[in-house]
Amino acid sequence: TCPCQHHGMEYPPNHKEIRPGTKALQFCECTNGVWRCSAASAEQIRDYPNQSLDLTTSCSATRHQEYTHCEPPEPITCKNMHDPPAFSPSICRSGCICRRGYVLDSLTKECVKPSQCPCHHGGHSYSDGDKIQEDCNTCTCEGGKWTCTQHSCPGLCSAWGDSHFRTFDDRIFDFQGACDYMLAKGSLSDSDSFNVALEIVSCGTSGVSCPKAVTLSVGSGDKHETITFSTNKPLPVSINLDRITVRQAGLFVFAEVADLGIVLQWDRGTRVILKADPKWKGRLKGLCGNYNGDEKDDFQTPSGGVSEVSAQLFGDSWKLQPYCPQARPVLDTCKLHPNRKSWAVKKCGVLKSSLFRPCHSEVPIEPYLDRCIFDTCGCDQGGDCECLCTALAAYAQECNTRGVH
Incomplete structure (x- = not known):
């Protein structure tokens, strides 16, 4: 019952194949760890293909490829040709590789010269x-x-769906609170200050919560300005605002404070995006984190110091009304509604389809896919598709930011 070895490859007991011999083709069989080979009959040649000969022929027929007994763990491609060489594989597999002087274009699957990459x-x-x-x-x-080009781009923080957050430093977390929370705040001086408060409420019977309203406040004293966007309410009139400019584009409403480099973006539903000019790096606090380029310390409370371990404790520290209840632990909505799971998995599966495939190499799909299924299982308010569409749009927005349209 022992396997056999040949050219660094392992074959199971009783494996049979045809191989080139010194004078004629041979029929070889693996028996108790030993190859037993003899001249191949016409029937054996017909019944057992010559694997290495077939591969050698197919490799030679393909432009700039050659046969190898031992394929590397990863082929040399246009993308990795400048990386250190990979280690030899522990188990060999025969196959085709690009000839010397050529590398693989992983998209076209053709061997090209490095200069043609x-x-x-x-x-x-x-x-x-x-x-x-x-x-x-x-x-x-x-x-x-x-x-x-090396321009410093604005930082992006977002909240969407059943209370999912992505900080300025790209940390993604979930938080099931029901209160008003400080999304972000910062100050350069008394007049050059702002804060964004997010009202989160229970939405549906699954115990999940989602953003309902967002408020942008700028300045202080006589120069204080504020505007609130809320679902199911008409847009506020902004006639008396000097520093905050409100405009609409497609599905979104924008509130911009140009002199501070702050833009608040709202989709009239449960998706909020905050853009902050690079001058705010290291000067912000709130659920969006401190915008210092390090996601590990994003869970800082209003008092600063060591970051909280859990998203629940971190989120609760930023509630604006002390009488609000503590945030609930995040529950598996698909276990609460098992009848919705197959539908949720199927609908969210569009993220894995060819439509979004070009973005997979730029934005990891797993965090968004998991949250899409969570939201779609737990969604029973605003119609089946509201939560699903918001979850898909959150991934599409991130793709768009990374230059994948």
């Missing part, structure tokens, strides 16, 4: 000189590599 982004190939926009920077394809 395209740039890759969002599942597409780009030729030399092509340009793409990624956030606020322009990137140019030069010799198979992207060269990008």
Whole structure:
């Protein structure tokens, strides 16, 4: 019952195959760890394919490829050709590799010279000189590599669906509170200060909560201005506002404070996006984190110091009314509503489809897929599709920011 070895490959007991011999083809069988080979009959040649010969023929027929007994763990591609060489595999597999002097273009699956390598982004190939926009920077394809401008882009913080958050430093967490919370606040001086408060309420019978209203406040004293956006209410009149500019574009409403570099974006539902100019780096507090480039210390409370361990304790520390109840632990909504799980998994599966596939290499899909299923299982308010569409839009927005359209 012992396996056999050949050219570094392991074969199970009783494996049979045809191999090239010195004078003729041989029929080889693995018996108790030993190969027993003899001249192959016409019937054996017909019944047992010559694997290595077939591969050798197919590799030779393909442009700039050759046969190998031992494929590397990862082929040398346009993307990794400048990386250190990979270790040899522990178990060999025969196959085709690019000939010396060529590398694999992983998108076209063709072997090309390194000088012919395209740039890759969002599942597409780009030729030399092509340009793409990624956030606020322009990137140019030069010799198979992207060269990008080095502008400091605004930070992005978002809240969506059944209370999911992504901080300025890209930490994603969930928080099931029901109160008014400080999303972000910062101050350069008394007049150059702002805060964004988020009202979160219970939404549905699953015990989940979601944003209902968002309030932007700027300045202090006589120069204090504030505006609130709330679901199921008409847009507020902004005639008396000097520093806050309100405009609409498509589904979104924007509130901008140009001199502070702050833009609040609301989809009239449960999705809120806050943009902050780079001058606010390290100067912000709240559920959006401190915007210092390190996600590990985003869970700081109003008093500062060591970050909280749990999202629940962190979120509760930023509630604006002390009488509000503590946030509930996050429960599995699909266990609460097992009848909705298959529908939720199917509908959220569109994130894995060809529509979003170009973005998978730029934005990991798992955090958004898990939260989409969570929201869709728990959603019983505003129609079945409201939570689903919000969850899909959250991923699409992140893709758009990374230059995948």
